[in-house]
Amino acid sequence: MIRRLPQARDRGIPEATVARLPLYLRALTGMTERGVATVSSEDLAEAAGVNSAKLRKDLSHLGSYGTRGVGYDVEYLIYQISRELGLTQDWAVAIVGVGNLGRALANYGGFVSRGFRVAALLDSDPDVVGDRIAGLNVEHIDELETVIARRGVSIVVIATPAAAAQQVCDRVTAAGVTSILNFAPVVLSVPDGVDVRKVDLSIELQILAFHEQRKADRESGGPVMAEEWQRGESA
Amino acid sequence: MIRRLPQARDRGIPEATVARLPLYLRALTGMTERGVATVSSEDLAEAAGVNSAKLRKDLSHLGSYGTRGVGYDVEYLIYQISRELGLTQDWAVAIVGVGNLGRALANYGGFVSRGFRVAALLDSDPDVVGDRIAGLNVEHIDELETVIARRGVSIVVIATPAAAAQQVCDRVTAAGVTSILNFAPVVLSVPDGVDVRKVDLSIELQILAFHEQRKADRESGGPVMAEEWQRGESA
DNA sequence: CTCACTTTGTGCATCTGTTCACAAAGGGAT
DNA sequence: ATCCCTTTGTGAACAGATGCACAAAGTGAG
The missing domain is CATH 1.10.10.10 (Winged helix-like DNA-binding domain superfamily/Winged helix DNA-binding domain)
Structure with a gap:
C-alpha cells in the first residue's frame, strides 16, 4: 500500500x-x-x-x-x-493548421511571453505554404516529423479542420510528442502517456446557452412544462 | 427546508x-x-x-x-x-474585437451549426470598421448598445486585447447581457447573475507544460527524491 | 409463456475538491 | 521582553463527481 x-x-x-x-x-x-x-x-x-x-x-x-x-x-x-x-525552461511549440485560428494563435502575444516559443507553422494547403506569418515561414505538413525532431518540438497545437485532426495527432504522437493542445472539434484518441487538452469554442457557447435558457425560464414564470413529446414516434 | x-x-x-x-x-x-x-x-x-x-x-x-x-x-x-x-432556439451572438481571433471566430462553422448566429461584429479600430467578414459588416463599438438591443443579442464574445476587455464587459452587462464568453486574458468582474466563461490559450499551454515537465522528470531517473530544500534559507 | 440475454438506471462507496475556522507564526510598538 | 495585531498554513467538515456492480426492465427465440 x-x-x-x-x-x-x-x-x-x-x-x-x-x-x-x-x-x-x-x-x-x-x-x-x-x-x-x-x-x-x-x-x-x-x-x-x-x-x-x-x-x-x-x-x-x-x-x-x-x-x-x-x-x-x-x-x-x-x-x-x-x-x-515548468516555465523556467523554453518550450518549442508547433502549430499545425494555419487557417484563421492558426494565424490568430501564431500572433498571440501570450504564447511567447511565458516560456513558449512558436517554432514552426505547418499546413497542407499549397496556397498557404511559404507564407510568412508572425516572422515564421509556413512549412508543408510533409515536413512534420523532420521539424519536430530538428527543433525539439515538445508541444503541438492542432488547429486543423476536424477531419484532419486525428491523422495529424497520430503522426505527432508517433514522432514522440506527448503534449497536444487540440482546437479541432473531435475527440482525439492517443496512446497512453500522451496528454491532450481540448479547447472547444462551440462547447463553451453551448454551456452558456444552457444557463441563459435557465435564467430566461426562471423569469418568464417557470419552466415551460408539458411540452411532453410522445416517446417512440420520433425517428 | x-x-x-x-x-x-x-x-x-x-x-x-x-x-x-x-x-x-x-x-x-x-x-x-x-x-x-x-x-x-x-x-x-x-x-x-x-x-x-x-x-x-x-x-x-x-x-x-x-x-x-x-x-x-x-x-x-x-x-x-x-x-x-437550449439549442432548439436561436441565439444571437455578438463578437467584440475583430482581430485575428475575432475573425477566426466569425468564420468558425461550429458556431452557426448549432443554434448560434453571429449577429454582429464590433471593433474600435477605424481601419477595420466597415470591413465585410463572414458576410457581416464590422460596426463601430459605439453602436454596441444599439446593436445589442435591436438584434436581441443575448451572448457576447469578447475577443479584444486584455486592456479593453473590462470596459467592454461593463458596457454589455449594463446593456442587459448576462452571458459572456471571454477570450481576453483578464479576470472580468461582473454583477451577480452574469455568467462568464473564459477560454485562455496560454493557460492551457501552461498546464500542458506542467505535465510535460513531470513526465520528463520521471524518465530521467525517477522522481528527484530528496531534493528536499531546506526551508527558510531560500529567498 | 418462459427463459436467456442485453443494456439501462441507480444505490453506494470512494475519491477529489472546497470552505470554514482557528492555532501557530511572525512583525512592530512600547 | 511582552503584548497586540495581522496573516499564513492546515485539520476537519462538507460538497460534488466518479465508478463499481447489480437489480430492474426490456427484447427475442422457442
Whole structure:
C-alpha cells in the first residue's frame, strides 16, 4: 500500500490547483509591473477571482512560501510558480493548421511571453505554404516529423479542420510528442502517456446557452412544462 | 427546508454533466449522419471519450430516455439534449474585437451549426470598421448598445486585447447581457447573475507544460527524491 | 409463456475538491 | 521582553463527481 505522506513538497499537486496556478501567475505579473513587492492571500485571491482559503491551500501544495502577518513576496512567488509549472525552461511549440485560428494563435502575444516559443507553422494547403506569418515561414505538413525532431518540438497545437485532426495527432504522437493542445472539434484518441487538452469554442457557447435558457425560464414564470413529446414516434 | 426529490426530470443538472452534454451531442450528430439509428451507452461513451457509467448517469439527469436491452434512439436523444441545452432556439451572438481571433471566430462553422448566429461584429479600430467578414459588416463599438438591443443579442464574445476587455464587459452587462464568453486574458468582474466563461490559450499551454515537465522528470531517473530544500534559507 | 440475454438506471462507496475556522507564526510598538 | 495585531498554513467538515456492480426492465427465440 502506498502511503502518501501529508507533507508539503509532496509532488502530487491536485489537478484543480495546477489549473489555477497560471491564473495566480498572471495576477502576480501584473502586480510586479505595478511595483507591488508583497501581497496578502486576500488581495491576490481577489485579483485572481478565487477565494482566499483556496488560494492559500493551492500555494501550500508548492511549499510554504508566505510569511505570516505579512503575505507573499511577489517576485519570489512568481519564481516558485513558474518553476513548478515548468516555465523556467523554453518550450518549442508547433502549430499545425494555419487557417484563421492558426494565424490568430501564431500572433498571440501570450504564447511567447511565458516560456513558449512558436517554432514552426505547418499546413497542407499549397496556397498557404511559404507564407510568412508572425516572422515564421509556413512549412508543408510533409515536413512534420523532420521539424519536430530538428527543433525539439515538445508541444503541438492542432488547429486543423476536424477531419484532419486525428491523422495529424497520430503522426505527432508517433514522432514522440506527448503534449497536444487540440482546437479541432473531435475527440482525439492517443496512446497512453500522451496528454491532450481540448479547447472547444462551440462547447463553451453551448454551456452558456444552457444557463441563459435557465435564467430566461426562471423569469418568464417557470419552466415551460408539458411540452411532453410522445416517446417512440420520433425517428 | 427544500426537499429535493431524487427523481429524474429534476431540473438541477450538475455542472459537470452540462459540460459533457455538448460532447454527447456532437458524437450523436456524427452517428446520425452515418445512418446509425440506435446506440448503446457503451458505444456512445466510447465515441465521446468518457466511461459508460458516467454517460448513463449524465443522461439519467435529463430523464429516462433509453430502452433497456436496446440502447438510446439517436434522433430522439439529440432532440432531448438540444432542448436541455437550449439549442432548439436561436441565439444571437455578438463578437467584440475583430482581430485575428475575432475573425477566426466569425468564420468558425461550429458556431452557426448549432443554434448560434453571429449577429454582429464590433471593433474600435477605424481601419477595420466597415470591413465585410463572414458576410457581416464590422460596426463601430459605439453602436454596441444599439446593436445589442435591436438584434436581441443575448451572448457576447469578447475577443479584444486584455486592456479593453473590462470596459467592454461593463458596457454589455449594463446593456442587459448576462452571458459572456471571454477570450481576453483578464479576470472580468461582473454583477451577480452574469455568467462568464473564459477560454485562455496560454493557460492551457501552461498546464500542458506542467505535465510535460513531470513526465520528463520521471524518465530521467525517477522522481528527484530528496531534493528536499531546506526551508527558510531560500529567498 | 418462459427463459436467456442485453443494456439501462441507480444505490453506494470512494475519491477529489472546497470552505470554514482557528492555532501557530511572525512583525512592530512600547 | 511582552503584548497586540495581522496573516499564513492546515485539520476537519462538507460538497460534488466518479465508478463499481447489480437489480430492474426490456427484447427475442422457442
